[in-house]
Each structure stands twice: as structure tokens, then as C-alpha cells.
Amino acid sequence: MPTVQHQPSGSEALLADGTTVTIRRITPADRPAVLALHADRMSDESRRLRFFGASRRAPGLAADRLCAEPRPGLCALGAWAADDLVGEADYEVLDDHPQSAELALAVADAWHHRGVGTLLLEHLVHAAHEHGVTAFEADTLAGNRAVHRVFADLGLPVHHRYGQGEIRITVPLAETDEHYRRAVDERGRAADVASLTALLHPASVAVLGASRRLGSVGQTVLRKIRDGGFTGPVWAVNPHADRVAGAVAYPDLAALPGVPDLAVLAVPAPAVPAAAEACGQAGVRALVVLTSGLDADRARQLTDSCRRYSMRLVGPNSLGIAQTAPDVRLDAEFGGVFPLRGTAGVAVQSGGVGIALLERLAWLGIGVSTFVSLGDKYDVSGNDLLQWWESDGCTDLALLHLESFGNPRAFARTARRVTRTLPVLTVDAGRSAAGRRAAASHTAAAATPTVTREALFRQAGITATRSIAELVDAAALLHAQPLPDGRGAVAVVSNAGGIGILAADACADAGLALPALLPGLTARLLALLPDGASAANPVDTTAAVEPDRLRACLDALEESGAVDALLVCLVPTALATEPAGDLLRGLVEGRARRRLPVAVVRLDQEVPVRHLRADDGTRLPAYADVRAAAVALAHARDRARWLARPNSAEADVPDRDTVAARRLVDRYLAAHPDGGWLDPTATADLLDCYRLPLTTTVWAPDEHSAVLAARGLRALGHRNSAVLKAYWPDQVHKSAAGAVRTGLGTDREVRDAYREFTAAHGSRMAGAVVQPMAAPGVELLAGVVQDEVFGPLVVLGLGGTATELLDDRAARLAPLTQADLPAMVAELRTATLLSGRPGNPPVDLPALHRVLAGLSRMATDLPQLAEADLNPVIARPDGVLCVDARIRLEPRPPFDPYLRRLRRPRTATQAP
Known part of the structure; x- marks a missing residue:
């Protein structure tokens, strides 16, 4: 058993109450802290439960064992709050059963019930997986309820064997399945929300750097907090002024009449580290840093202070934050407008994008619940805010503009859960070819940044738009209208034939269908509409249509079940001089009882999109352009399809040989420390470990x-x-x-x-x-590329020598779910070649699904897998066969995307 090696710096993570602790390996230098934990920070009763007696020698013996020189089979982790050791957990492999380990756990009495033990066990489970330990065992006293509660809440199966006053506990680790991950997710969500309370629901605020200069950032934010009606005290801190903007100014934090929950920093860049350290020493729990231009050393000092004192950080280079809840009413940002109270959560990295969204959401009347300008995103991220909005009880729409992802796999997992309860929309920035890297294989050529981001958004159920305008258009519809049933069948109704044709074209371009209406329905529509009307789809009501007839037409279309969305296009004409009046009032008044989503196009509308309101509070989105309305309906269709997909388990290969695969990888990298391409024999052996069907190769x-x-x-x-x-x-x-x-x-x-x-x-x-x-069939490409940020990406596409030219591919981030397997096949433009058509039977789709599952599992099990390129894969009705494969390995440490830990930005960890 190799010695467990963790980075000495460890990992920072949140406890249940939002406190930050550092989890790291215990070293010989930690003996005084380990001894103090067991001897001084635990009561006599706690020591009795830990050591099964009251021996005075027990703490010293424990410190000797844990702090000896590193030895094979022992892993001891400590939890440090600042410089204090508040808990430790360790396992030691059993001599007679090297895959099982004896477990021990100790937590300082003052830190009980804060999640220390559970967090340590999660990290210990992660370490055990890395080193082949498949089960923990522990002896506990029957009366040790606290330890039994920790094991019961962990999310893993726990087996008990009772003796005389003692209980032998066995925890199988091979079953760290979806149930365990959900338990970890829930603990992470609760801890995240607790840590964000001081930031997004503060009782008091201080502005450091509140200047006497009118128009300065500090004074602007101070005024907006005060004028916005913040419900708690707000204090200005300026050592060079007695008053700022009419308010008393204090020279430093120590002079304040209380300790602020939140501090907003508008000080010069050189002063940021000292200001953050002073905030931490004073007991501040959250920072918003508006300052930009921090170099790497100042960034590191800022982050260190925030972690040491358990302060959550927004920024630096932030526009600020806003919280419109009536019991808070905090507007701590320096945009040009006061955020309108509403129900949209907004998180942006760009301040300019944030200002635009605040303005447009105010135009629509949607407003915001929480606004956060993430800036350089040293700490608080989109993942944090999704979890806050999921829990705050007042957000029903999430809008994101993210230029980077710290942990995309954790973000995708959170978003996949959150999008089940509220729409999450984003702008997919950075799609240009300028971001593409040179590819070494067909699979790598297909795995562009655009493809990778699209895969992330698609798997997470996020509505990805291509511009701020499109984001707002989609938000207007999703916020106000019910979802379609997912068919994407639209009826276009217009009072002028030309605009109806343009709308039909726009729907087709957006991937929506305009089905022909059945004769019975067309007859009914013609009976309702004025002479000269057309009841095809589009439906031309003529300019003479009256509000009652238009409403009756829409009712008939809805009742027919022929479509699942309505697009109503109105233009001003000489026959109907008030289309924005009578006709629209008729539409809005009839909306309350309508089940289908309705989008309106008004060519005389001055703003791109607005909401029409009925007396009962219902809203109807009205667009100035047919394309905007059609694209918004397509996004609603896609969300309906996403919600209709059941949650599914990860795709697996039950008979895979992971042990042999890891042994092969270790052997190759021992001989080739810089990595490289496997030879044909090793390639065949590795593919066989995952039952990937390579043709006979000699x-x-x-x-x-x-x-x-x-x-x-x-x-x-x-x-x-x-x-x-x-x-x-x-x-x-x-x-x-x-x-x-x-x-x-x-x-x-x-x-x-x-x-x-x-x-x-x-x-x-x-x-x-x-x-x-090989016998002829459909030639496909299947492969994996390991992205440095996003993790492994599985690609499926049309194969052969023209792979890049045809560019027909689907992609998903690993691990794939069972639902991803058929979805990837269906997304190909050439899917009909696989699913069959008259005269051509379908290929063996289950066998193709197994190929995708094998690639996903191989990429997930082996982080050293840099590329796997199977091209071509011949798909036939009688099976699937790979006739050529290339695999590249490179040294890469294991990374568990689901382990609870706070991300450190690169700029905060590297000195210049």
C-alpha cells in the first residue's frame, strides 16, 4: 500500500455553519496541535468515548501514532480553523485485509455539531478511493451517539455488529453512488447558503474608502445603500474625513459602533490586502471588493485573509451587489439605476453586462431578487449563487453571464438540479474560432471550446443564448408564459399575410414546426374570421379582424391540440387603427385562461421586448421582431424537453476491469514520464478493459x-x-x-x-x-478528449477520413448518464442513417450506446487519459466494430469534482 500523499497546503472547505476550515494531511510538525486537540480541547467524557477509557497516556500515544514519519497504509487528515486544529480523522490499513482500514475520528468539544467530522470523513473517503481502500471499520461505544449520527448522515451504507457494550461499524466505500453524492451535495448546499448569508442578507454594512469626492465609487455606493432604504445600519470608513455624503465617517473599523456583517471595499489596490486583513480581525463575515488592478501578490493576500477569517468574497473588480428583499433592501453597486425589486437572480462577470441586464429587467417589470457582479471571481461563483437562489424562496428565474468556470463539473451538477425548479439562462460567450487549439486527433479536432461549453449547458439544462438581447427575449417568455409540451409545433396568427410569412420563416429557422391544420379545424377558423381570411398555418385573420374574433381564433387553436404554442403577429393598418389597443387588450384579457404559451409580435413597438399586463396580473411578452419571438419559443420548447427527461443514472460498464486498466496506465507512465501515444498492443489491451469492440488486431x-x-x-x-x-x-x-x-x-x-x-x-x-x-456499414467517430478545465468530453460523430469536413458530431461531458446515450445519437444530423429508413434497417443502437458508455467510464476512471480516438467505428445492424484506435496518456493527478472544497483562483496562488 503506497503512502498517502496530500498537498501540504490542503483543501479549504465550508462547515455546516459557513465557517472555512483547511483539510490537510497531518505531519510530524503537527504533534503539539494533535496532542492539544486530544488532551486539552476534548472533555474527559469525549476522551473516554474516543479511547474507550480515561487513560492519561492516550492523547500522547495518539499524537505519536498520527505524527510519526509517513508510513504506508496510514492516512491522517486534520481540520484547521485559522491556526487551530479542531478535528482529525485517520485510517490505517489492516494487516490481514489490505483493502480495509481501521477508522478513528476526534473533534474538539467546542466544534461539535458544526460538520467537522462529516467533512473530514468525506475527504478521507476520497483518499481511500485513491489508494484502493474499499471499506472502513471502526469500534465505537454504544453510547457514542455523536459518532453514530455522523456515520448515519454520511450517505453511505453502515453495517453494525453488536458486542458487549461496543459496536463494530463497517462502511463499504465501493458504494459511493448517487445517493452518497446527493448527500454530499445537500451538505454543500446548506454550508454554501450559510456562508453567503452575511453577504446577501447582511444586518449591517460598512463602506471602506467612502470618499468625500462627489461621483467617486465609494461615495456613490454609500449613497445608493442609504438612499435605497437599507434596513440596517450603514457606516462610512474614511480616516481622512469626519463626514461623507452627510453621514458620520469613522477612521477605522475599531471605531464603528458595531461589527458589520458586510464590508464594501473601494480603496486603492495597494490598500486592499491590509483592509481585508483588518476586516477579518474585526469579525466581518463578507467582502465586496470593487477595486480592480490587483497584482498576483495582493490577490493572494486578499484570498488568504478571506479564508483565514471565513469571509466570503465577491470580486475584486466588481460592480457590486444588490438584494431587493423587503427586509434587506441593499443596493451596494455603482450602476446608473436602482434595481427594481423582482424575482430574477442575476450573476455577471462583466459590470457592463450587469448594468444592461438591470435596465432591461426593469423595462420588463421582472426586476431582480439578487444581483451580484462577480468581477474577477476569486471566491463567490455562479455555482454559489445557483445554490442561494435555489434556497431563497423568492427567485424564480436565474440569469448568468460567466466568462470562465472554476469547476465546471460541480457547476453542471448543481445546475442540473436547480434547473428542475427554475429556468437558468446564460449568454454563451467566447464561441469564436480564435479560441480553438490545434488538434492532434479527429476527436480533439471536434472538441472545440464551443462544443465543450455547449455540452456543459445542454447536460445541465441551461438555456444558452447568443447575446444579451436574446437572453432578455427568452427571459421575457419563460417568466410570463407556461411551457409548451416540447413538440415545437407553432401556429402563427397574423392580421397581415406578409408578416405571417416572415414569422413562419423565422420559426423554421429556429427549428420550430408549423403543422398543417386539419380540415375540421380550418373550417371552424374560417367560420370565426372575417371574409377573405386564410385558415392555413400561418393563419391570416385579415386586417378587419376584431378583438373577440381574434380571441376566439386562438381559443379554437388551443382547444384543437394541433399545436403547443401560439405566435400572434399584429401590424397597424388603416382598417385597424389601434392594433396596440383593442386587439392587444383582447389578447391580454383572454390570456388568463390559456394553457399554451403565447408570444406577440408588434411591428410598431419601439422597444425590442416588453410585457403586456392584464388586470389579473398575467403578462404577455410582446416583441418588435419575428425572429426574436421565434427564438424565444424555441428556448421554451428546449426547456420543456429537458424537464420531460427523467433523471437517469450514470452509464456504466458492469464487467469493466478497472484494476487492470489502472495497472496498464501506471506501467506506461512509469516508462514514459512525459506521456505519449500507446502502441497498438497496449491500446487493444486498454480498450478491452472497458469492453470496447476493437477488431481483431495482430x-x-x-x-x-x-x-x-x-x-x-x-x-x-x-x-x-x-x-x-x-x-x-x-x-x-x-x-x-x-x-x-x-x-x-x-x-x-x-x-x-x-x-x-x-x-x-x-x-x-x-x-x-x-x-x-471489416464489412461495410456506417462509419462513425467516437472518442474522448480531456479538457484542462471542463474534464473529459465524449464525442460522437460521422467518421472516416472526412470527419472534420462534415463536422457532424454530438458531445457530452463525462460521466454520461443513461439518458445521454440515445440523446447523443439523436443529435447527429445523420441520425437517420443509424435509426433506419425504408430499405435500410437500423444499426445495433444498444451496441453503439455501450461504446459511448465504455468511453465515458474509461475517461472517468483514468484521469491520465488525454485522448482516445476511435475512428472509424463501423456500425451495422448486427453489431458495432472499431477498426482503428489511438490513445494518448499523460501524467495527471486524480481529481474528484464532487469533493467539497473551495476553489482558489490561479491569480491568487501564484506570485509574480
């Missing part, structure tokens, strides 16, 4: 071996011609290098092909592989 180091291999394939029943592929290290694209010969039916043809390779590629050629010719 390695031939020379010409004679190639001939014998081809004969052997024929003897095994492979009657088709053989394929010969030259191989050399770091080879990527065989066909482009002229390293493939097919249709070799005789020994002479095999010899001639091998000699051609030798002449063309010379000494760099290490040998060749011999394979049977």
Missing part, C-alpha cells in the same frame, strides 16, 4: 510476421481480405500518412504492401498491425 514487427498474421486471420475464419497498417511512435493520422493498405488477399500482396511501407517510412517504422477487412 502485431507484426516484420514482413514475415505480417504474412503469418494474415494467414492466421484466414485460418480463424476471417475470409475477407486483410488490412495492413504501418505503425511508428507518435503516429496520428494513418491514412494521411499513406500508412494503410486494404484488400490484401494473398501472401504476396501482404509482402508487397509491407515493403512499400518500409521504403516510404524507413527506420521510423516500428512494425505493422494486421486486421481483417
Whole structure:
């Protein structure tokens, strides 16, 4: 058993009450702290329960054991609050059962019931997984209720064996399944919300750097807090002034009449670290740093102070925050408008985007519940705010503008849960080709940043828009209207034929369908509408339509069940001089009893989108452009489809051989410390560990071996011609290098092909592989690319030599769920080639799904997997077969995206 090695700096994480602690490995230098924990910070009763007696020597013996020089099989973790050790948990592998370990846990009495023990156990479970430990065992006294509660709440199965006053507990770790992850998620959510309370629901606020200069950032924020009606005390801190903006100014935090929950920093960049440290020493629980231009050293000092004193941080380079709840009414931002109270949660990295959203949400009357300008995002992130909005009871719409992701897999997991209860919308920024990196394989070529972000948003159920305007358009519809049933069938109704045709085109461009209406429905519509009307789809009511007839037309369409959304287009005409009056009033008055979403297009409307309001409070979104309305309806359709998908378990390969796979990877990286491409034999062995169907492949180091291999394939029943592929290290694209010969039916043809390779590629050629010719089928690409930020991305697309040219692919971040497997196939433009059509039966889709599941599981199990490129994969009705594969490994430490820990930004950890 290797010695457990954790980074000495450890991981910072939140306790149940929002306090920040550092979890790190206990070292020999920690002996005084470990001894003090057991001897001084635990009561006699706690020591009795921990050591099964009152021995005075027990604390010293425990400190000796835990703080000895590192030895194989022992992992001891401590939880530090600032410089105080408040808890420790350790396991030691059993001599007679190296996959099981004896577990021990101790928490200082003053820190009971704050989640210290549970957090330590989560990190200990993570360490155990890394080192092959599959079960924890522990002896406890029957009366040790606190420890039994910790185990019961962990989310893992717990088995008890009772003895005389003692209980033997066994915790199987192999079952850290979705139930355990949900338990960890819930603890993380509760801790996150607790830590954010001082930031987003503060009882008092101080503004540091509140200047006497009119128009300065500090004074502007101070005035907005005061004029916005903040319900608690707000204090100005300025050592050079007695009063600021008519309010008393205090020279420092110590002079304040109380300790503020929240401090807003508008001080110069050189003063930020000292100000943050002073806030922490004073007991402040949250910071908003408006200052920009911090260098790496100041960034590190700022982050260190926030973690040491358990302060949550927004910024630096933030526009500020706002909380419109009536019992808070905090407006601590320096935008040009006061945020309108409402129900949209808004988080942005760009201050300019934040100002635009505040203005447009006010136009619509949606308003905001919470607004946070994340700035450089050293601490508080979109993931934190999603969890706050999920819990605050007043947010029903979330709008995000994120330029970067600290932990995309944790974000996706949170968003996947939150989007089940409220719409989450974002602007998908950074889609340009300028962000693409050079690709080393077909799979890598397909895995552009755009594809990766799209996969993240799609899997999380996030509505991804392409501009601020589109974001607001979609928000206007989702906030005010019911969702369609997911078919995307729209009826266009207009009072002028031309605008109806434009609307129909816009719907088609957005991927919506305009189904032809059945004869019975068209007859009913014509009976309701004026002479000259057309009852096809689009429905032309003519300019003479009256409000009652228009409403009756919409009622008939809704009752028919033929469509699941209505798009109503109105233009001013000489026959109807008040389309924005009578006709719209008729629409709005009839909205209260309508089940389908309705979007209105008004060509005479001056603003891009607005809400029309009925007396009963219902709202109808009205757009100035048909395309905007159609795209908003398409987003609503996509959300309905997402909600209709049931939650599904991770796709698995039950008979995979993870142990053999990890052994193979370790062997290769021991021999190749910088990583590289596996040779054909190792590639075949690794694919076999995950039951990925590689065709029969025989390695031939020379010409004679190639001939014998081809004969052997024929003897095994492979009657088709053989394929010969030259191989050399770091080879990527065989066909482009002229390293493939097919249709070799005789020994002479095999010899001639091998000699051609030798002449063309010379000494760099290490040998060749011999394979049977595969039967024809649909050629696909399937593979994995490990993204440095987002993690492994699984790609499926049309394969062969024209992969990049056709650019037909679907992608998902691993791990895939069972629902992702058919969804990826269905997303391909060429999906009909796979699902079958008259005269062509479908391919073996379950076998194709197993390929995707195997790639997902392999990428999840092996963080060292940099790329896996299976191309082509031949899909046929009788099965799926990969005829060529390339795998690249690189040294990479394991990373658990679900382990609870706070992210440290790169700029806050690297000195200049």
C-alpha cells in the first residue's frame, strides 16, 4: 500500500455553519496541535468515548501514532480553523485485509455539531478511493451517539455488529453512488447558503474608502445603500474625513459602533490586502471588493485573509451587489439605476453586462431578487449563487453571464438540479474560432471550446443564448408564459399575410414546426374570421379582424391540440387603427385562461421586448421582431424537453476491469514520464478493459510476421481480405500518412504492401498491425478528449477520413448518464442513417450506446487519459466494430469534482 500523499497546503472547505476550515494531511510538525486537540480541547467524557477509557497516556500515544514519519497504509487528515486544529480523522490499513482500514475520528468539544467530522470523513473517503481502500471499520461505544449520527448522515451504507457494550461499524466505500453524492451535495448546499448569508442578507454594512469626492465609487455606493432604504445600519470608513455624503465617517473599523456583517471595499489596490486583513480581525463575515488592478501578490493576500477569517468574497473588480428583499433592501453597486425589486437572480462577470441586464429587467417589470457582479471571481461563483437562489424562496428565474468556470463539473451538477425548479439562462460567450487549439486527433479536432461549453449547458439544462438581447427575449417568455409540451409545433396568427410569412420563416429557422391544420379545424377558423381570411398555418385573420374574433381564433387553436404554442403577429393598418389597443387588450384579457404559451409580435413597438399586463396580473411578452419571438419559443420548447427527461443514472460498464486498466496506465507512465501515444498492443489491451469492440488486431514487427498474421486471420475464419497498417511512435493520422493498405488477399500482396511501407517510412517504422477487412456499414467517430478545465468530453460523430469536413458530431461531458446515450445519437444530423429508413434497417443502437458508455467510464476512471480516438467505428445492424484506435496518456493527478472544497483562483496562488 503506497503512502498517502496530500498537498501540504490542503483543501479549504465550508462547515455546516459557513465557517472555512483547511483539510490537510497531518505531519510530524503537527504533534503539539494533535496532542492539544486530544488532551486539552476534548472533555474527559469525549476522551473516554474516543479511547474507550480515561487513560492519561492516550492523547500522547495518539499524537505519536498520527505524527510519526509517513508510513504506508496510514492516512491522517486534520481540520484547521485559522491556526487551530479542531478535528482529525485517520485510517490505517489492516494487516490481514489490505483493502480495509481501521477508522478513528476526534473533534474538539467546542466544534461539535458544526460538520467537522462529516467533512473530514468525506475527504478521507476520497483518499481511500485513491489508494484502493474499499471499506472502513471502526469500534465505537454504544453510547457514542455523536459518532453514530455522523456515520448515519454520511450517505453511505453502515453495517453494525453488536458486542458487549461496543459496536463494530463497517462502511463499504465501493458504494459511493448517487445517493452518497446527493448527500454530499445537500451538505454543500446548506454550508454554501450559510456562508453567503452575511453577504446577501447582511444586518449591517460598512463602506471602506467612502470618499468625500462627489461621483467617486465609494461615495456613490454609500449613497445608493442609504438612499435605497437599507434596513440596517450603514457606516462610512474614511480616516481622512469626519463626514461623507452627510453621514458620520469613522477612521477605522475599531471605531464603528458595531461589527458589520458586510464590508464594501473601494480603496486603492495597494490598500486592499491590509483592509481585508483588518476586516477579518474585526469579525466581518463578507467582502465586496470593487477595486480592480490587483497584482498576483495582493490577490493572494486578499484570498488568504478571506479564508483565514471565513469571509466570503465577491470580486475584486466588481460592480457590486444588490438584494431587493423587503427586509434587506441593499443596493451596494455603482450602476446608473436602482434595481427594481423582482424575482430574477442575476450573476455577471462583466459590470457592463450587469448594468444592461438591470435596465432591461426593469423595462420588463421582472426586476431582480439578487444581483451580484462577480468581477474577477476569486471566491463567490455562479455555482454559489445557483445554490442561494435555489434556497431563497423568492427567485424564480436565474440569469448568468460567466466568462470562465472554476469547476465546471460541480457547476453542471448543481445546475442540473436547480434547473428542475427554475429556468437558468446564460449568454454563451467566447464561441469564436480564435479560441480553438490545434488538434492532434479527429476527436480533439471536434472538441472545440464551443462544443465543450455547449455540452456543459445542454447536460445541465441551461438555456444558452447568443447575446444579451436574446437572453432578455427568452427571459421575457419563460417568466410570463407556461411551457409548451416540447413538440415545437407553432401556429402563427397574423392580421397581415406578409408578416405571417416572415414569422413562419423565422420559426423554421429556429427549428420550430408549423403543422398543417386539419380540415375540421380550418373550417371552424374560417367560420370565426372575417371574409377573405386564410385558415392555413400561418393563419391570416385579415386586417378587419376584431378583438373577440381574434380571441376566439386562438381559443379554437388551443382547444384543437394541433399545436403547443401560439405566435400572434399584429401590424397597424388603416382598417385597424389601434392594433396596440383593442386587439392587444383582447389578447391580454383572454390570456388568463390559456394553457399554451403565447408570444406577440408588434411591428410598431419601439422597444425590442416588453410585457403586456392584464388586470389579473398575467403578462404577455410582446416583441418588435419575428425572429426574436421565434427564438424565444424555441428556448421554451428546449426547456420543456429537458424537464420531460427523467433523471437517469450514470452509464456504466458492469464487467469493466478497472484494476487492470489502472495497472496498464501506471506501467506506461512509469516508462514514459512525459506521456505519449500507446502502441497498438497496449491500446487493444486498454480498450478491452472497458469492453470496447476493437477488431481483431495482430502485431507484426516484420514482413514475415505480417504474412503469418494474415494467414492466421484466414485460418480463424476471417475470409475477407486483410488490412495492413504501418505503425511508428507518435503516429496520428494513418491514412494521411499513406500508412494503410486494404484488400490484401494473398501472401504476396501482404509482402508487397509491407515493403512499400518500409521504403516510404524507413527506420521510423516500428512494425505493422494486421486486421481483417471489416464489412461495410456506417462509419462513425467516437472518442474522448480531456479538457484542462471542463474534464473529459465524449464525442460522437460521422467518421472516416472526412470527419472534420462534415463536422457532424454530438458531445457530452463525462460521466454520461443513461439518458445521454440515445440523446447523443439523436443529435447527429445523420441520425437517420443509424435509426433506419425504408430499405435500410437500423444499426445495433444498444451496441453503439455501450461504446459511448465504455468511453465515458474509461475517461472517468483514468484521469491520465488525454485522448482516445476511435475512428472509424463501423456500425451495422448486427453489431458495432472499431477498426482503428489511438490513445494518448499523460501524467495527471486524480481529481474528484464532487469533493467539497473551495476553489482558489490561479491569480491568487501564484506570485509574480
